[in-house]
Amino acid sequence: MNIKVKVLSRNPDDYLRETKHDIHRLPRNYDPTLHPFEANREYTRALNATKLDRIFAKPFLGALDGHSDSVQCMSKHPKSLSTLLSGSCDGQVKVWNLATRKCVRTLNAHRGFVRGITVDRNCEYILTVGNDQTIKQWGMEPAASRELEEPVNTIIGKVSTVDIVNVTTKSQRYLHRSITTGRILCMLPAANRLTSGYIKADPVRSFTWGTDSIQSFKFNPVETNILASCTQDRHIVLYDTREVTPLRKLTLAMRTNTVAWNPMEAFIFTAANEDYQLYTFDMRRLDEAICVHRDHVSAVIDVDYSPTGKEFVTGSFDKSIRIFPTTESRSRYILCGSDEMNIRIWKASASEKLGKLDKREESTVEYSNKLREKFAHHPQVRRIARHRHVPRSIYHETKIIKEQLTSRKRKETNRRKNNKPESIPVVPIKKKAIVGEVE
Numbered sequence: 001m002n003i004k005v006k007v008l009s010r011n012p013d014d015y016l017r018e019t020k021h022d023i024h025r026l027p028r029n030y031d032p033t034l035h036p037f038e039a040n041r042e043y044t045r046a047l048n049a050t051k052l053d054r055i056f057a058k059p060f061l062g063a064l065d066g067h068s069d070s071v072q073c074m075s076k077h078p079k080s081l082s083t084l085l086s087g088s089c090d091g092q093v094k095v096w097n098l099a100t101r102k103c104v105r106t107l108n109a110h111r112g113f114v115r116g117i118t119v120d121r122n123c124e125y126i127l128t129v130g131n132d133q134t135i136k137q138w139g140m141e142p143a144a145s146r147e148l149e150e151p152v153n154t155i156i157g158k159v160s161t162v163d164i165v166n167v168t169t170k171s172q173r174y175l176h177r178s179i180t181t182g183r184i185l186c187m188l189p190a191a192n193r194l195t196s197g198y199i200k201a202d203p204v205r206s207f208t209w210g211t212d213s214i215q216s217f218k219f220n221p222v223e224t225n226i227l228a229s230c231t232q233d234r235h236i237v238l239y240d241t242r243e244v245t246p247l248r249k250l251t252l253a254m255r256t257n258t259v260a261w262n263p264m265e266a267f268i269f270t271a272a273n274e275d276y277q278l279y280t281f282d283m284r285r286l287d288e289a290i291c292v293h294r295d296h297v298s299a300v301i302d303v304d305y306s307p308t309g310k311e312f313v314t315g316s317f318d319k320s321i322r323i324f325p326t327t328e329s330r331s332r333y334i335l336c337g338s339d340e341m342n343i344r345i346w347k348a349s350a351s352e353k354l355g356k357l358d359k360r361e362e363s364t365v366e367y368s369n370k371l372r373e374k375f376a377h378h379p380q381v382r383r384i385a386r387h388r389h390v391p392r393s394i395y396h397e398t399k400i401i402k403e404q405l406t407s408r409k410r411k412e413t414n415r416r417k418n419n420k421p422e423s424i425p426v427v428p429i430k431k432k433a434i435v436g437e438v439e
Contacts, residue, residue: 043378046371050384053372057350064096064343066103071343075117085126086343087114093128093138098345105142107149110134116164125152129164133157209237209246216258222266226283230256234435236271238283249438250286252279257301262326264309270326272300276401278314279433280326286437289430293324295331297397306348313348318394323348332388 015025032038069090077083084096091112095105110130118127119140126138137153217229225241234255238247254274262268268290270280278293278300298318305312314322314331322331347354357365375381390398416424 046375049368049372050381053351059347059350061345062101067341070339072113073116079123085117087117089113118164207239218259220261221263228259251435253433260303260305262305262309270303272303274299292429293329297394
């Protein structure tokens with residue numbers, strides 16, 4: 001009688017551990033017929049990973065205490081990730097070391113509010129503007145003595161300045177300092193063209209369009225000759241510093257507080273509006289918003305993009321900070337106090353572990369992320385991932401806003417039913433807030 005015997009033959013060298021702390025390698029057959037309950041096991045693992053992600057969500061890292069009044073503005077160092085500058089309503093400017101979370105320098109810069117701070121591209125000077133109608137230039141390195149520091153240059157303006165931004169052109173020849181002074185957007189001379197002492201520097205260029213004052217403005221980080229400004233009369237105006245006249249003007253139903261450019265896409269910018277929403281536009285086509293971001297229950301006062309351009313963070317009068325994906329209308333949020341005289345540091349990913357991970361931890365995190373992504377649309381996983389303990393004030397305001405939106409939709413539907421067909425056109429939400437556009 002002949003008997004066939006199949007023998008498994010493996011090289012023992014493939015199963016040797018590099019160290020005694022490594023786990024033993026085990027063979028596995030990936031044939032789906034041998035693993036009929038694989039989907040059930042992966043769903044359970046995805047559910048557990050989502051629950052653990054919410055359990056270990058601790059976004060707050062720490063606070064920078066030291067200001068004696070409300071923090072009015074902040075600025076990042078262009079080359080040092082651990083350096084942060086902040087200005088308060090009492091005129092003080094502080095330089096912080098984020099690694100040690102300590103203040104390394106204090107400047108008594110202005111009398112009244114500090115409206116803007118910036119650092120030049122060569123990291124040699126700090127420029128500040130305030131309500132005292134002055135623009136001051138400070139050395140980056142602190143003075144040797146502990147006496148009261150004096151500015152290197154002081155520019156005396158005619159009106160109060162709203163903000164200051166530093167931008168370098170592509171040719172790297174000129175360093176523009178742009179400020180908003182009342183109704184006119186000015187470009188001041190570069191740092192090496194300023195003399196010491198108190199001076200009255202004339203602007204290199206001035207731009208104006210409209211009769212109301214400019215509230216804020218931002219330069220495009222990719223195309224540095226393009227800038228967008230927000231005015232008090234509900235306009236968003238686009239300028240090109242190479243042109244004599246402005247490019248385009250967009251009018252919204254309510255006032256826009258500030259704008260932010262996408263650092264990875266030159267034509268995309270997001271506007272923070274008083275109607276509790278944010279609008280992402282393509283500057284080549286302003287007749288319709290790309291996306292409308294909703295979740296705030298009060299006016300949105302600030303917005304800024306992440307370096308990747310995939311997310312942006314917003315701040316609102318409802319005392320919440322929200323993180324929005326650029327292509328989605330919904331967000332995740334964290335709480336923060338606005339006038340509590342400190343700066344708070346938060347993690348963008350609340351449950352992410354800080355520090356370096358070893359290989360086993362990296363593989364576990366990647367596997368869990370892939371499982372959550374695979375089962376993201378399952379009802380139970382989606383419910384746990386989206387669940388947040390919302391404060392009572394935001395919860396009640398959200399209910400009121402939903403009732404108002406439902407009532408408006410019901411009213412529009414009833415008006416269409418009781419009027420002639422097509423007499424009341426259907427306006428999509430991406431166009432409702434746009435009043436007009438001027439080229």
